[in-house]
Amino acid sequence: MGRETRSRFLWILLCLEFFLTAGAASGEETVQKASVVEPFLEIHTGPGRSYPVFYIAERGEEILLLKRQTDWYRVRLANGKEGWVHRNEIEKTLLAQGRKKGWMDRIYDDHIAGRLEMGWEAGTFGGDASLFLRMNYLLTGALSMEGGAGFVSSNLGSTDLFQAGMVITPWRTPWFSLSGTVGGGVVYSTPSSLLVDVTRKTFHEAHGGIGISIPLVRNLFARGDFRNYTVFMGQARIREFREYSAGLSFRF
């Protein structure tokens, strides 16, 4: 392991230590209290249905909700035992307090209210295989900023793209939303080593396109994009490329 690698590894460790400390400190501040209203409440050893039930809390017992992982809450009982309870069981407690969370509420809580969307899409760019990572930040109800990075792999070499743009989503329904995007970026072209001229070249591009986003489950979306790229190759030469992509994204 070289000096550069060692220092990078130490840097990663320092970052992790920060997150460990921050995570441990924030855990106790957000404790919520509830009472068991069902005849019994099954407490699992881990956040999953396959982890065994090791304790059953009875009606009337108070529970502290310590934290949540996916659909599971870590709870602490009055006798000090700690374990995991499924969200549905916790919702029964909420129901007894006169408020029930339905699936539409979950959609709102988990992703409609989120502003940051991150995802990746695979597809074709000018007929060659491509892969993009994309990130959107919602500015208003319909307008968002977009940043992305991707690459295209072909027989003649590879191409890296870094792009930024604006996305407008005029039509948003609970089932899907349609959007239009315009933007620009930088294109780095690296020819295959089998070619004579292997000089890396840099170009600029402008693009426009349309996209569709479909909520799947919780904050997971399926998305598809069509974009038309105009690449300025220099010396007044212009080439057009079309991108067809589909992938997944998350909204936080």
Place this chain on the structure above:
Amino acid sequence: MKRILFAVGTLGFLLGGAPALAQSENFPRSDQPAVTPPSEEHPLKEAKIDTESLEMGPYYGLYAMEGFGTSGVLGFRLAYHLTEDVFFEGTYGETRIEQETFRRLTGRLLVADDKVTTWNAGAAYNLFPGQLFLTRKKTLNSTIYLIGGLGQTRIDRQAHFTFDAGTGYKIFIVDWFDLRMEMRTHILQTDLTGKKQIMDNIEGTAAFAVYF
């Protein structure tokens, strides 16, 4: 006869009708509890509960590049847990291409820059969540998962579209810290030796990660 009918009617009223009439006037209906236990309400705010959906950490291991030896690989991963079964993960790793054998055989270097970077994004499924029994009393949660995705392998600055798939074993020391071992195969097409060929690179790593 009239007396008998009157007696039967009176008895029927007393046994059936009268108690029902009395209940409807003096007692609550049977579908409501007789006594409502006092309950203390705790308004719950889900948004205030700490949520741990992200997992991140470094990994280190060996990366065997088909036909070009094995080198150490150091990387970083970030995962998002959607459900208890499914998570999505992005990784970035760095390794080096071993050129010594090629140099001995041909007298020249294969690539000018021997640094190889990989990144990929994929989905994983927790196939066998369960427990590891360390001792009679000490158990740790664990899971075996399958993972697959798409990404790129950059060799000598040229990016290659890469499919990857693998499996891993994760042990939770505490619920926000895990150790894992993983094996993955990276399949890509290159022209390193002057002709197009499919490379199947095997990566074995050990890692730790925190949830936040």
